Structures are given as structure tokens and as C-alpha cells.
Amino acid sequence: xxxxxxxxxxKITETGRQVTLACHQTWNHNNMFxxxxxxxxxxxxxxxxxxxxxxxxxxVSDGYxxxxxxxxDLPLTLESAASSQTSVYFCASSEVQAPSTAFFGQGxxxxxx
Amino acid sequence: xxEVEQNSGPLSVPEGxxxxxxxxYSDRVSQSFFWYRQYSGKSPELIMxxxxxxxxxxxxxxxxxxxxxxxxxxxxxxxxPSDSATYLCASLNTGGFKTIFGAGxxxxxxx
Numbered sequence: 001x002x003x004x005x006x007x008x009x010x011k012i013t014e015t016g017r018q019v020t021l022a023c024h025q026t027w028n029h030n031n032m033f034x035x036x037x038x039x040x041x042x043x044x045x046x047x048x049x050x051x052x053x054x055x056x057x058x059x060v061s062d063g064y065x066x067x068x069x070x071x072x073d074l075p076l077t078l079e080s081a082a083s084s085q086t087s088v089y090f091c092a093s094s095e096v097q098a099p100s101t102a103f104f105g106q107g108x109x110x111x112x113x
Numbered sequence: 114x115x116e117v118e119q120n121s122g123p124l125s126v127p128e129g130x131x132x133x134x135x136x137x138y139s140d141r142v143s144q145s146f147f148w149y150r151q152y153s154g155k156s157p158e159l160i161m162x163x164x165x166x167x168x169x170x171x172x173x174x175x176x177x178x179x180x181x182x183x184x185x186x187x188x189x190x191x192x193x194p195s196d197s198a199t200y201l202c203a204s205l206n207t208g209g210f211k212t213i214f215g216a217g218x219x220x221x222x223x224x
Contacts, residue, residue, distance in 0.1 A: 040121070042201060042214040043157070090156055104156035 002027040006091050006105035013112055019078040021108050023091030031094045032074040033102060034058075034066060036087040043090065049074055050097055081112045116140055117204050119215035127223050132189040134218050136202030139183065143204040143213075146178055146185045151199045151217065161187060192222045 004025040013019050025032065030051045035043040045058030047066040055066050063085060065077045078085055088109050092102035118137045126132045138146075145164050149157035163169045163176040163185065175188040185204075189196055199217040206213075 040216050042117070042216040043203075044214075045212070102159075104158075107156050 004091060004093050004103055004105045006089075006108050008108060009106060010109045011111070013081050013110070015081060015083060015112055017081050019081050019110065021076045021078075021089055021091075021110070023074050023076065023105060024072055025091075025093040025103075025105075026072065027093050027095070027103065028071060029093035029095055030071065031097050031102070032068070033092045033094070034064070034074065034076045035090045035092065036060065036085075037090060037107075038087050046076065046089075047074075078110075081110075083112050086110060086112045116213045117202055117215035119200075119202050119218045121216060122219040123221050124218055125221045125223060126192050128192060128194060130192050130222075132192045132196065132220055132222065134187040134189070134200050134202075134220065136185040136187075136215055137183055138185065138202075138204045138213070140204065140206055140213070141183065143206050145205040146176070147203040147205070148174075148176060148185075148187045149201040149203065149214075151201060153198070157201055189220075192220075194222045194224045196220060197222050 007022045033048040034046040037043050044060045046064050047058055049055050049068040088107050090107050091105040094102035116139045148161040150160045151157045161174050161176040163178045166178050166180055169176045173190045177186045199219050201217045202215040204213050
């Protein structure tokens, strides 16, 4: 069965370190998204990609970057982790460009200390 | 002002009752609306979508949309303890492919 997987599921890192969260999907979807979810804020879009070599900033992109070298993967990098980036991160992929109907990964809980 | 507003709850209903979850949105050009269910510690799961005014039914779930009032609701009939979760409302601005999620309403169904 097709799926979307994130790794690691949990991570603790120190302030200032570079961190990369992995996202891999086997749906063969062109459209992939990264969200963060914080209490009281719902899901907020960080970055998204509509295909290989395409990346776009979402509403909370500062301090984050993504790259898309193949269809299956969209890794999210925190350039220099900050305590404000402690959150739960969800990757999603969709058959259409609108992320509303996307399938979500299991999430990564990141703690920056 | 948040573009999609939901009461955070918790909303508590007895088993077998109707749970009513509400959502308002501020962007008049929003065209499509979605309800996601998210169990604690899990990822969101799409359960309903609605695109036109009126009601849309799917099993025990009914989504209602009133674009004039900028209001979306989700009714869950014969609520079960397994329905206990956080329900996220989302709106889509078709022109910009911009999806906005509400913060979610926690629902607790008491057995």
C-alpha cells in the first residue's frame, strides 16, 4: 500500500544545531507540504513543493528550508534550531495542488532545548 | 484576526447524542471547506469536504455550509466514544491554492 512516512518520530536537539526531518511518500504525488502544529494555532504551512526542483515558502517559512530532488522525498531543514521551533511537524502529500485533501504522515515531535 | 475560527472546546456530549461542531471563516473568496479528525498523538484525517451551500451527508456525518454567513458546521449523529478527537476545519481559497486550518475543537463523547 502507498504511504507517507516521517522520520524521526521524536527528536530532541540543542539550540543552534542544524536539524533535518525526513519525509518519504510512495503515492507518486507531485505535491508535498510541510506543516507545524502548535497548541492554539492549528496547522500552519511551512514550505511546499509542486514537483521536482520546485519549492515554495508558506506562511511560517523563516528558519526553515526544503529541497526536492526526487518525487518521493521532501526533507525539511532547520538551519539553526531555536526554542520557538519546538513543535509537532507534519508532512503531507496530495494528488492535487490544494493541500486540503492531502494525506498526512505520522508527525515528528521536535523539542529544541 | 484568525481567518478560520473554531471554539477550542472541549465539547462534551453523551454517547448517542448529536455533536455539533462549528467553524467561521473570514475570507469571502473561500470556495471549499474541509473537516479533519485528529486523534490524540496522530495525524489529521480528512472526513468531509463541502463546496456548495446546504448540507452534505456521509454516514453519521453531515457537513453544513452557509456562505452568506461564512459558517461551516459538522454534525455527528449517534456519537460514539470513538468519535472523541479534535476536529479541524479548513478553508481553501481556490484562486491562491491557500488552505487555512482552524485550531480545532476537542470533542469528548461520554460512554
